[in-house]
Each structure stands twice: as C-alpha cells, then as structure tokens.
Amino acid sequence: MEKINLNHIKDLIAEIINKSFHTLKDVEIKVIEKKKGRYSAMVRKNWNKYFLFINKHYLKIYDEDELKRVLAHELSHIEDWVKKGILFYIVNNLKCSFSKNYLEYYEKETDKKAIRKGYGEELAKQRGKRETMKDKNFHKNKRFYLTKKEIEQEIKNVSQA
C-alpha cells in the first residue's frame, strides 16, 4: 500500500470539512507530522489557530478510510471548541488532564459525534484494525475510545433515532 503523505491528509481534511463540518470552512487548521507519540492524531488550539498533529507511524498502518475516521474524530474536537469558545477549551483541557474518567467521557462523546457525522463505518473499521493489532499504544489508550462493538451499536442507535 502506498504511504499517505501530508498533502493527501490536507485533501482529506478539506473533503471531510466540505461534506460534514461546514462550521470549519473558514477555520485555519495547520497539519503537522509527528515522528512518534501515543496517539494516531491530536489537535490543539492556539488563539484562533488550530493544529492537527498526525503520527507518522500510523500513516503507514491506516488506509484512506481509516484515516478519515481519525480525521473526523479530530475535526469533531475542533468543531466543539469553535462552537464553545476559548474558556471551554481551557477548562476542558484541564479536566481531561486531571481526570481519566472525564477524558474517557469526552473522547467517547467525540467518537459518537464522528458517528453522527456519518463516519461510523470508518470508525468501526479502524477500531477493528487496532483491536486486532493490539499494539502498545492501543493498550494505553483503549479505555478512552469506543470499542468496535460499541461503535456498531451506536451506528444502530443513530440510524433508529
């Protein structure tokens, strides 16, 4: 499989924003490749700028669909912060760093948001791959995200709502 480069990631982000995150159309998001780290991707805010860090290691592992899931989850965070503002961002970050239970709640809510945005299938596929790989970071992080089973259940809930 061909390795996905940063320009491809930027195209995917533009595509996802166009399709599902209209609130982010005029938001500046800088994409930065990280050499290592515990997460596939993460986002940070600095005043009105947003930074999306993508872990080089996982670019080799995920296919395009799975990367879309990763990006849809991160864009769900950004949309939440854009809507709720800087104070929410600061308080929320503090709560996430002090309470593992809160972090678990917030990350799972973000997964659910990505599912409601229509990225459930990609999410299930990506979680399924990680659950099979069982890499070191997967074990460290798994508590904070929905399992493949929970994602499939949530897709059903959303379609029945």
Ligand SMILES: [Zn+2]
């Ligand atoms: Zn997250």
